[in-house]
Structure formats: C-alpha cells, structure tokens
Amino acid sequence: MTQIPNEPTGSRPGTSSRVPPHSPEAEEAVLGAMLLSHEAIVNAQTKVSASDFYRPLFGQIFAAMVDLDQRGEPVDPVTLLEQMRARGVDIEPTLIGDLTANAVNIGNAEFYAELVREKAKQRALIQTASTIVDEAYATTDDVDGLFDRAEQSIMNIKDRGTDDSVAPLTELLQLELDRLEERDGTSGINGLATGYTALDEKLRGISPTALAIVGARPSVGKTAFALGIVTYVGTVLQRPALFFSLEMSRLEVAERILAAQARVDGEKLKTGQLSNVDWENVTKALASMNDSKVYVDDNPLLTVMDVRARARRIKQREGDLGVVVVDYLQLMSSRSRSENRQVEVSEMSRGLKLLARELETPVIALSQLSRSIEQRTGRRPMMSDLRESGAIEQDADIVMFLHRPSDSGEEESYADRGKIEVSIAKHRNGPTGEVFLAWVKNFAKFDNIAEFNSSYAE
Numbered sequence: 001m002t003q004i005p006n007e008p009t010g011s012r013p014g015t016s017s018r019v020p021p022h023s024p025e026a027e028e029a030v031l032g033a034m035l036l037s038h039e040a041i042v043n044a045q046t047k048v049s050a051s052d053f054y055r056p057l058f059g060q061i062f063a064a065m066v067d068l069d070q071r072g073e074p075v076d077p078v079t080l081l082e083q084m085r086a087r088g089v090d091i092e093p094t095l096i097g098d099l100t101a102n103a104v105n106i107g108n109a110e111f112y113a114e115l116v117r118e119k120a121k122q123r124a125l126i127q128t129a130s131t132i133v134d135e136a137y138a139t140t141d142d143v144d145g146l147f148d149r150a151e152q153s154i155m156n157i158k159d160r161g162t163d164d165s166v167a168p169l170t171e172l173l174q175l176e177l178d179r180l181e182e183r184d185g186t187s188g189i190n191g192l193a194t195g196y197t198a199l200d201e202k203l204r205g206i207s208p209t210a211l212a213i214v215g216a217r218p219s220v221g222k223t224a225f226a227l228g229i230v231t232y233v234g235t236v237l238q239r240p241a242l243f244f245s246l247e248m249s250r251l252e253v254a255e256r257i258l259a260a261q262a263r264v265d266g267e268k269l270k271t272g273q274l275s276n277v278d279w280e281n282v283t284k285a286l287a288s289m290n291d292s293k294v295y296v297d298d299n300p301l302l303t304v305m306d307v308r309a310r311a312r313r314i315k316q317r318e319g320d321l322g323v324v325v326v327d328y329l330q331l332m333s334s335r336s337r338s339e340n341r342q343v344e345v346s347e348m349s350r351g352l353k354l355l356a357r358e359l360e361t362p363v364i365a366l367s368q369l370s371r372s373i374e375q376r377t378g379r380r381p382m383m384s385d386l387r388e389s390g391a392i393e394q395d396a397d398i399v400m401f402l403h404r405p406s407d408s409g410e411e412e413s414y415a416d417r418g419k420i421e422v423s424i425a426k427h428r429n430g431p432t433g434e435v436f437l438a439w440v441k442n443f444a445k446f447d448n449i450a451e452f453n454s455s456y457a458e
Contacts, residue, residue: 020054020122020123020126021119021122021123021126022054022055022119022123023054023115023116023119024054024055026112026113026115026116026119027053027054027055027058027112027116028058028099028102029102029103029104029108029109029112030044030048030062030109030112030113030116031058031061031062031065031099032099032100032101032102032103032104033103033104033106033108033109033112034062034065034075034109035065035075035076035077035080035096035099035100035103036100036103036106037106037109038069038075039106040106040109040110041065041066041069041075042069043109043110043113044062044109044110044113045066047110047113047114047116047117048062048113048116048117048120049062050062050063050066051120052116052117052119052120053116053120054119054120054123057089057091060084060087060089061080061084061091061096061099064080064083064084064087064089065080065083067083068080068083077093077096077097077100080096081093081096121157124157125154125157128153128154128157131153132150132153135149135150144303144305144306145305147309148305148308148309151309151312155312189204189205190204190205190207191203191204191205191206191207191208191210191362192205192206192207192208192233192322192323192362193205193232193233193237194206194228194229194232194233195228195229195231195232195233195236196228196229196422196435196437196446196448197448198422198435198436198437198448198449199422199435199437201435202424202430202431202433202435203398203424203427203430204430206323206362206364206398207362207397207429208356208360208361208362209356209357209360209362209397210356210362210363210397210398210428210429211349211352211353211356211362211363211365211395211396211397211398212362212363212364212365212396212397212398212399212400213329213349213364213365213366213367213386213392213393213396213398213399213400214226214364214365214366214367214400214401214402215366215367215368215369215381215385215386215399215400215401215402216369216381216401216402216403217369217373217379217381220402220403220404220420221402221420221439221444221446222327222328222366222402223245223247223248223256223327223366224256224260224439224444224445224446225402225422225437225446226243226325226327226364226366227243227253227256227257227260228260228445228446229241229323229325229364230243230257230294230323230325231257231260231261231289231292231294233293233294233322233323234292234293234294234295234322235261235288235289235291235292235293235294237322238291238293239293239320239321239322239323240293240295240314240315240318240320240321240322241293241294241295241322241323241324241325242295242297242310242311242314242321242323242324242325243294243295243296243297243325243327244297244298244299244302244307244324244325244326244327245296245297245298245327246298246299246300246302246326246327246328246331246332247327247328247331248298248327249298250296250297250298253296253298254296255269255270256444257289257294258282258285258286259443259444259445260443260444260445261285261288261289262278262281262282262284262285262286263281263440263443263445264278264281264282264443265442265443266442266443266444293318293322295314297310300331301333302326302331302332302333303332303333303334303348304332304334304347304348304351304352304355307324307326307351307352307355308351308355308358311324311355311359311361312359315359315361321359321361322361322362323361323362323363323364324355324356324359324361324362324363324364325363325364325365325366326352326363326364326365326366327366328365328366328367328368329345329348329349329352329365329366329367329368329392330345330367330368332348334347334348345392346391346392346395349365349391349392349395349396350391350395352365352395353395353396353397367386367392369381369385369386370384370385370386373385379403380403380423381401381403381423381425382401382425383399383425383426385401386399393426396426397426397427397428397429398424398426398427398428399424399425399426400422400423400424400425401422401423401425402420402421402422402423403420403421403422403423404420404421404439405419405421418438418439418440418441419436419437419438419439419449420436420437420438420439420446421434421435421436422434422435422436422437436449437449
C-alpha cells in the first residue's frame, strides 16, 4: 500500500487518537483503475468527488485526472505527473507508478468508488454530529431551528450522491413500461385515491410528488372535504395520513371525523343528546376506525419546518406516508419575518412543494380566497382569487375550488339540491373540469353522489 505522510486524524479535542473511517485500499484501487481505463474515469465521477478521498493528495490526483479527461487529453502516468506539477503539487513519479502497479480489477472500479463514498459519508456524519453538539451548547433562542438544521444536515448526508438525479432515457422508458404493465387491468387510479369517486376518475389519483391546493369561500366545506380524504386514506387505504389543523383543536377534529363517519348530527355530539340509534352508529364508526392511521397536529403556530419535521418522523416510523394535509395555508407562520405577507405565503407554498417531492407524498393545502370574489357577479372562484397567491398557483400541481352553485345566483333544481361543484382549475399532469359531490350539512360530510341521501340536504 502506498504510504502518504501526514494523514488527517480526528479534529475535535479528545479525539485526536481516533482515526476517521476510510479505506486506503479502495482509494488506491479507484485511482489505479482511472489511470488504466477511460471507462473507470467516467464511472468514478458519477460516484465520488475529490473531497470524498480521505488523503488530500489522493483527492488532488483524482481532480487532476478528471480535469485531463474533461479537456479530452489522455490520462496516463506521464500526463498526470505534468498536470500535478502544473497545479503546484510536487509528487514523486514512483507514487503514480505504485498506483498503476497496485491497480486491481478495472471492472470493479465503480464498486471501489462506492466504498470510498460510503466512508466519506461516515466522516461527514461524524463532522456533522460534532457541529450539532457545538451548536447545542451555544446560546440560542431558535431551538426549533436547531432541531431542523440538525435533521436536515443528517438527511443531506444520507442522500449524498452525485448521480441520483440523472438517469438515461432508455432506463426511464423501461420503468414506464413496468408501470404500464402494473396498471393494466386496474382501476386506472395511478396516484393516491381520495375516496371521492368522480374526483378520482378525473384526476386518476393525486401524484405522490404533487402539491394540491383546495380553495373555497368561507363555510363551503374546505375542512370537511380534506377530512374526508384524510379519513379515507388512513382508515380505508390503511396508509398514514397527517392532518395539520391551525383552526381547530385535536378533539374538535376528532369530533368532526366521528360525526361524518357515524352519520350523526354534529350538534348532537356537542350536546351529548344521542338516541339509541345514534349510539349504535357511533359505536360502529369507532370500531371501523379502531386501526385508523390518521394523525392530527393542532399546533396553531405551525411553520413549514414543523410540517417537514413531523412528516419525516412519521414516514421513518411507519415506513410510509399516504398524504399530508394543511388546514390552511394562510394561517401558517413564517420564519422569514418578511414585511410582505405575499412573499411569506409564496415561500411556504414552495416549501410544501419541495416536501412533497422529498417524501414522495402528496401534500394538500387548503387556501383562503381573496375578498374580490364577493364583488364579482356569479362568485365562481378562479385562480387569481387565491389569497396572497404569489407563487401558489405556480407551485401547485393541482388547484381545485369548491363551489356551491346556488351561491352564483343560479336557480337550484331539486335534483341539484345539496350538491357541491369541485372545479379542477389546474392539473399539471391531466385534464381539468368539474365534478360534483353531495354535501350533507348535518354531518359536515361530503359524499359521492350515488351514496347521497337527499333527505339530509338542506
């Protein structure tokens, strides 16, 4: 093995005798293979960078070979020696000769590069942990920020890699073919089902990385609509569903869900005046939700950072996360302290979109509408009505509006009584249009039209 003087050691006090994780054999194997094969240079670049090498000199040799290759020049012991001298690094020719002589199977260069990267990740974790300890000892008023930075730093190390976001089209097409074969003969729902049949048929499910915005005027049923989705995902699909409530307490949310599932008038639950039939329905509903995977957070000072941290923990603990719902976007707090609320809301919507991509979990955010809709004839919502919209409509993959046709001044027929229109104003990966759901006011519940009993409508 090549001997290199002055190897780095632990940098924290009391750890100088502990040598950080590294594999000198793997590092030499990578460099030796790169000296003998252009293919090894290409493969190594997709796995490691110069900073991943434990020995600084090996990192400089790696960078020099990559530089030569990118300029289209040959990479061999002679050109490498000249390149190193041109960079002001004086090394013995015998060192380069030893790397070539000690080179192992060139075909295994990618494996050795992965080993070098894994050791680099271990060292990065040690350094990050040390930084977290130092910051934890320091005086700070932003403890929540400290937790978020610590968690983000560790996640960044875990996801560390240089080729994760690049894939050849041929490979992607093969994956798409696999997906087509999986879908063949199925219901055609390719994303998360909401439980609202007409909406699922229109959207074909909500994509795992989608941010969906649901807007409506006050008292039209945004929260009930969202709770219906959360309950369906957590109870019927048996997937974890996380609901953030900034308006209601956890017990109020639980009461709303129970009223909808048991089909018991919400006012009766509040007063406790339940008939024997009501008690029977409540008992059945509780039994049906006994294994529900719905989680409720009622922190009124919620930030995107909080959403991200809690969502990550549930996904790590459960191994899955079906949906994240925020009720509602404009009530969230921002850490940026911007004087412009529109900028803050735009940052929050962007943060939720990035969360959906990071966790590959649909995020649904409820949104207020601006007061301008009240002055407009018909009061039919449109994209510009999203309050403090800024980048909301740009970040969103899906924008839906709940609209009661009677609010437009339209004459409502008996057949349309109790219907709510769900207008899909934006759908990045599919069609837009309208579908209808039944609104059962007594239960604060949305139903599929076929399941709707008009006797409950108002």
